[in-house]
Amino acid sequence: MYRFCVAALAGPLLSATLAMAEPLPGELPVDPYEASNENAGAAPLENPDVFVAFHGQAGIDRIVDDLVDRVIVDPRIEGIFRASDLVRLRRTLKEQFCYLLGGPCDYTGRDMVEAHKDQGITMREFNALVESLQLAMDTEGVPFAMQNRLIAKLAPMQRDVVTR
Numbered sequence: 288m289y290r291f292c293v294a295a296l297a298g299p300l301l302s303a304t305l306a307m308a309e310p311l312p313g314e315l316p317v318d319p320y321e322a323s324n325e326n327a328g329a330a331p332l333e334n335p336d337v338f339v340a341f342h343g344q345a346g347i348d349r350i351v352d353d354l355v356d357r358v359i360v361d362p363r364i365e366g367i368f369r370a371s372d373l374v375r376l377r378r379t380l381k382e383q384f385c386y387l388l389g390g391p392c393d394y395t396g397r398d399m400v401e402a403h404k405d406q407g408i409t410m411r412e413f414n415a416l417v418e419s420l421q422l423a424m425d426t427e428g429v430p431f432a433m434q435n436r437l438i439a440k441l442a443p444m445q446r447d448v449v450t451r
């Protein structure tokens with residue numbers, strides 16, 4: 288009995304599993320998966336100056352909205368996003384960037400392999416998206432050195448995102 292109680296209490300404390308976030312109105316259902324910050328693909332930055340340089344959650348929200356607005360009209364990659372749930376994409380990207388930048392957020396989306404496995408993304412297309420991200424960060428007034436802190440977190444994810 289004692290052992291059962293320890294397991295029952297320790298399980299939720301030790302596990303990295305997160306409660307699934309409440310979907311936003313308009314989000315489409317996805318196949319079940321386990322939500323975990325590990326799905327974000329990298330550990331968060333520890334220097335609190337970076338989150339401040341991105342103007343906190345509000346700045347990250349503006350950057351992600353600008354990024355998504357750009358990629359869905361970029362002739363090099365817009366086709367890849369045509370069938371996507373952009374409400375979910377904006378929400379999960381905001382969570383992911385906030386988490387990676389050391390903000391007070393959990394990432395509740397799918398891991399990078401799972402999210403991109405059916406997209407057939409090339410390295411050129413990956414670079415096109417990063418270009419839009421850089422323009423979005425410029426527009427927000429994020430200093431170049433701080434921009435590079437986020438880019439450095441995202442660059443190794445090409446291994447999971449680029450499949451062709």
Ligand code: HEM
Nearest residue numbers: 364367368371372379380396397402412413416441444448
């Ligand atoms: C490091 C770079 C990237 C990051 C961090 C990233 C992040 C994400 C995230 C968080 C999601 C949503 C996951 C979820 O729904 O649970 C997602 C989905 C998606 N990403 Fe990326 N992504 C990256 C690169 C790219 C690139 C280069 C493309 C195409 C040019 C792309 C196309 C897509 C598409 C189309 C979806 C939606 C998939 C669906 O509707 O099921 N991503 N990505």
